[in-house]
Amino acid sequence: MGLSCGAKCAKGFLVTFNLVFWISGCAVFxxxxxxxxxxxxxxxxxxxxxxxxxxxxxxxLAWALVGTGALVFLGGFCGCCGAIRENRALLVTYFxxxxxxxxxxxxxxxxxxxxxxxxIEKLEGLSTLLKDEYGIDGATTEAFDYAQTKFNCCGVYGPxxxxxxxxxxxxxxxxxxxxxxxxxxxxxxxxxxxxTNGTLCQSADSATYRHEVGCLExxxxxxxxxxxxxxxxxxxxxxxxxFGMIFAMCLCKEV
Numbered sequence: 001m002g003l004s005c006g007a008k009c010a011k012g013f014l015v016t017f018n019l020v021f022w023i024s025g026c027a028v029f030x031x032x033x034x035x036x037x038x039x040x041x042x043x044x045x046x047x048x049x050x051x052x053x054x055x056x057x058x059x060x061l062a063w064a065l066v067g068t069g070a071l072v073f074l075g076g077f078c079g080c081c082g083a084i085r086e087n088r089a090l091l092v093t094y095f096x097x098x099x100x101x102x103x104x105x106x107x108x109x110x111x112x113x114x115x116x117x118x119x120i121e122k123l124e125g126l127s128t129l130l131k132d133e134y135g136i137d138g139a140t141t142e143a144f145d146y147a148q149t150k151f152n153c154c155g156v157y158g159p160x161x162x163x164x165x166x167x168x169x170x171x172x173x174x175x176x177x178x179x180x181x182x183x184x185x186x187x188x189x190x191x192x193x194x195x196t197n198g199t200l201c202q203s204a205d206s207a208t209y210r211h212e213v214g215c216l217e218x219x220x221x222x223x224x225x226x227x228x229x230x231x232x233x234x235x236x237x238x239x240x241x242x243f244g245m246i247f248a249m250c251l252c253k254e255v
Contacts, residue, residue: 014083014247021244022076024237028105029069031233035062035226040150044222046143047126048119057115058226061108065233068104075101079244083251091252095245102241109234116227120220127156134179135167142190144215145181149190151218154182154211161214177202184209 035041036059045056075097082090133140148154155161155178162168162178173179183195183202195201201209 011083011086011251014079014244014251017244017247018076018079018083021072021079021240024240025069025072025076027069028065028072028233028237031229032062032065032067032069035059035229036066040146041226043143043146044150044219046139047129047147047219048122048223057119058112058223058230061112061115061230064104064108065230068101068108068237071097071101071104079248082248086251088252091248095248095252098241098245098248102238102245105234105238105241107234109231109238112227112230112234116223119223123156123216123219123223126216126219127161130156130161131165134162134165135170135172145179145190145193147215147219148179148181148211149185149188149193151215152184152211153213153215153218154178155214156216157214158212159210175202177204178210182211184211 042059045059046054048056048058050056075094078090078097079094081087082094129140130144134144135141159178159182162182167173167179168177178201180193180195180198180201181190183193183198186194186196195209197209200206
């Protein structure tokens with residue numbers, strides 16, 4: 001028995017949808033990899049990393065995107081084969097794949113918001129981290145230096161964070177009042193900062209050659225921007241998959 005006109009349309013739409021689905025899978029996979037391997041983001045993520053895992057919560061969600069993107073390829077293969085061969089078993093498998101992927105994407109979006117709120121709450125503790133670890137732990141030091149260079153800020157709440165820090169008390173800065181990355185720089189290299197006027201930057205009152213604003217607000221914006229990216233990917237792909245599930249069920253009824 002031949003397919004009805006509606007079933008033929010559903011078959012055509014499903015094959016076309018899978019091309020879009022595969023492209024979206026590539027985008028999801030690439031987004032996850034980008035969040036994991038981009039050096040700038042990885043450096044900032046060190047400030048939010050859990051002590052036990054050395055991973056920030058958003059980095060775990062990035063791994064979830066990588067896994068989901070790979071799952072999309074498998075699901076898309078079942079969908080194409082099921083539509084072309086008009087195989088009910090493959091179409092049902094495809095429907096299940098879509099449902100699982102949609103659940104994963106929605107979970108990523110929801111967890112992103114939850115992790116955002118928890119991460120922002122923990123940001124206030126960064127002042128303690130700076131005071132205890134700056135100049136002591138290399139990864140933490142680089143993360144703060146990068147943030148101060150990128151966002152043109154100093155400390156978490158301001159230059160005063162350095163006053164009772166280990167870095168200051170042990171004279172790791174060799175007499176400096178603040179890190180060199182707190183200064184207005186002639187370059188943008190946080191690993192080799194070159195203040196435009198190092199002497200005035202390290203003076204007690206130097207608003208011209210030293211950044212006086214803390215990094216807290218900029219770091220909060222970074223967390224929110226990362227969350228928005230994860231939510232947009234998760235909810236956007238989940239919405240797309242609803243159409244695939246509809247086409248799969250329409251075709252499944254006819255074969």
